[in-house]
Amino acid sequence: MNSDTALYLGRFQPLPHIGHEKVLKELFRKHQKVIIALGSANKVGSLEHLLSVPERREVLESLLAALKIKNERYEIIAVPDIDCFPKYVNHLESFVPKFDLVYSGNPIVQGLFREKGYRVEGLERYFDISGTKLRELMLVDREYEKYLPKACLPFLEKFAIVKRLKKYAKAKD
Numbered sequence: 001m002n003s004d005t006a007l008y009l010g011r012f013q014p015l016p017h018i019g020h021e022k023v024l025k026e027l028f029r030k031h032q033k034v035i036i037a038l039g040s041a042n043k044v045g046s047l048e049h050l051l052s053v054p055e056r057r058e059v060l061e062s063l064l065a066a067l068k069i070k071n072e073r074y075e076i077i078a079v080p081d082i083d084c085f086p087k088y089v090n091h092l093e094s095f096v097p098k099f100d101l102v103y104s105g106n107p108i109v110q111g112l113f114r115e116k117g118y119r120v121e122g123l124e125r126y127f128d129i130s131g132t133k134l135r136e137l138m139l140v141d142r143e144y145e146k147y148l149p150k151a152c153l154p155f156l157e158k159f160a161i162v163k164r165l166k167k168y169a170k171a172k173d
Contacts, residue, residue, distance in 0.1 A: 004100035006031040009092075009109060011039045014050045014161050016063055017134055019126040021149040025067060027103065034074045035096050036060060041078035047135060047168045051159060053078040059155050066151035089116045138162045139169055 006027055012020060027034045038056055043049035051059070057076050064074060079095045082088065089112050102113045105123035113120045129147045137144035138161065145153065156162065 003032045005033040005035060005098065007035045007037060007096060007099040007102045009037045009039055009102070009104045009106070011049070011131065012051075012056050012060060013040075013048065013131050014135055014138065014165060015059055015148060015152045015155060017127075017129045017131070017147045017152075018149055019129050019147075021063065021067070022126045023103070023123055024064070024069075028067070028069050028073065031101075032073065035099055036074060036076045037079045037092065037096060038076060039079055040081050042080035045168070047165060047172060050135075050161065050164055050168070055155075055159055059152055059159075062155070063149055063151045066149070085112060088112050089118075135165060138165050 008023070008027055010020065016024075024034075038053055038060075040049055041053050044052045057078075060076055075097070077096050079092055082091045084091075085108065088109070101119045101121060102110075103121050103123055104110050104113070105125065107122075110120045110122060127147065134144055134147055137147070141162070145156075148156070
């Protein structure tokens with residue numbers, strides 16, 4: 001395990017899925033500390049931005065506890081969007097402590113951090129799942145639970161995930 005600090009960027013909407021869980025396991029196996037940046041912290045109440053920051057934090061903390069990750073090994077930090085790529089890295093740096101390496105599945109974000117001189121690792125897409133696909137499955141009540149870590153399942157009901165998604169989908173029509 002390296003003694004460096006990794007930065008993992010994600011929205012984790014509508015819930016962390018088994019792909020996120022696998023990435024988190026790998027990151028904590030490789031790094032002493034992981035900063036989890038909750039993107040789009042200023043957006044809530046839509047299909048794409050269903051859960052609030054406190055809700056996402058609660059779900060992630062539950063998942064990390066289930067993975068037996070000690071609290072001192074991570075920080076979860078909310079980062080609002082600024083919708084301005086040239087300023088994105090500086091914006092994010094203003095919210096998070098120092099980090100050595102960036103993990104992102106977004107090629108644009110990867111490029112922005114590389115331009116600023118950071119080491120960047122791309123993320124593999126595991127289990128053919130994404131937040132978009134998870135939302136689509138939830139909206140049609142089709143086998144979405146198999147893509148969720150066990151630690152996240154109680155939050156389906158607690159936060160009325162599917163009901164809220166359907167409400168926003170209906171409003172969008």
